[in-house]
Amino acid sequence: MDDAIRFENVWKIYRMGKVEVPALRGLSLSIRRGEHVAIMGPSGSGKSTFLHLAGALDHPTKGRVLIEGRDPSKLSDAELSRLRNKLIGFVFQTFNLIPRLTAIQNVILPLTLQDIPQSERRKRAEEALRQVGLAHRMNHRPNEMSGGEQQRVAIARAIVTRPKILLADEPTGNLDSHSASEIVELLTRLNKELGVTLVVVTHNPDVGNAAQRIIKIRDGVVYEEN
Numbered sequence: 001m002d003d004a005i006r007f008e009n010v011w012k013i014y015r016m017g018k019v020e021v022p023a024l025r026g027l028s029l030s031i032r033r034g035e036h037v038a039i040m041g042p043s044g045s046g047k048s049t050f051l052h053l054a055g056a057l058d059h060p061t062k063g064r065v066l067i068e069g070r071d072p073s074k075l076s077d078a079e080l081s082r083l084r085n086k087l088i089g090f091v092f093q094t095f096n097l098i099p100r101l102t103a104i105q106n107v108i109l110p111l112t113l114q115d116i117p118q119s120e121r122r123k124r125a126e127e128a129l130r131q132v133g134l135a136h137r138m139n140h141r142p143n144e145m146s147g148g149e150q151q152r153v154a155i156a157r158a159i160v161t162r163p164k165i166l167l168a169d170e171p172t173g174n175l176d177s178h179s180a181s182e183i184v185e186l187l188t189r190l191n192k193e194l195g196v197t198l199v200v201v202t203h204n205p206d207v208g209n210a211a212q213r214i215i216k217i218r219d220g221v222v223y224e225e226n
């Protein structure tokens with residue numbers, strides 16, 4: 001099984017009181033290990049819902065999700081946390097850094113959930129910051145950095161656990177076009193150099209075109225792949 005992510009006829013229906021909101025309506029797709037894929041589609045089409053399920057943050061209402069061949073809905077809570085922490089890295093539009101922590105303290109955080117000695121954690125965090133070109137900003141806090149730099153710290157935090165899958169939800173949505181293209185270049189390089197499977201949700205055609213394949217979704221289903 002070479003698929004990093006596989007969705008088989010996946011439905012996700014949110015319930016808000018008596019109202020049912022179907023966000024995914026029988027979505028099927030496969031993403032191969034090491035692939036760089038862009039997910040595009042109008043606002044409200046189910047892109048973020050797809051990423052949440054692909055990152056095992058939520059379960060489908062119907063259908064099956066497989067992440068590296070494993071079905072998250074069949075795992076215990078402990079196995080599920082392990083899968084999220086070890087296999088998957090998340091990058092968000094709004095960076096989601098902790099303001100009072102320095103860059104390196106932010107990057108170390110995910111490692112504190114793992115059984116790794118203190119000195120090794122620091123080494124790994126420094127390495128991740130080097131990989132995103134921010135070794136010299138290690139001791140700066142988020143508000144002392146540009147948006148592009150903050151997103152690079154967030155990417156370092158996402159790769160510090162050496163995940164197999166990197167999921168990014170509109171990672172350039174809050175950035176100017178110059179910083180956006182730097183972030184796309186960085187993500188593309190990490191996909192090639194680390195072999196990490198990269199899934200980027202985006203509205204930006206330039207971000208989409210950097211991918212090997214674009215999957216377009218609308219109303220919770222795939223309507224075009226190329």
Ligand SMILES: Nc1ncnc2c1ncn2[C@@H]1O[C@H](COP(=O)(O)OP(=O)(O)O)[C@@H](O)[C@H]1O
Binds near residue numbers: 047048
């Ligand atoms: N937690 C939630 N509760 C209720 N409805 C939701 C929730 N999250 C998303 N939705 C709805 O599901 C649909 C798809 O949302 P989303 O996956 O965020 O789309 P996109 O990321 O493509 O904009 C939208 O109609 C949205 O309002």
Ligand SMILES: [Mg+2]
Binds near residue numbers: 047048049
């Ligand atoms: Mg979204």
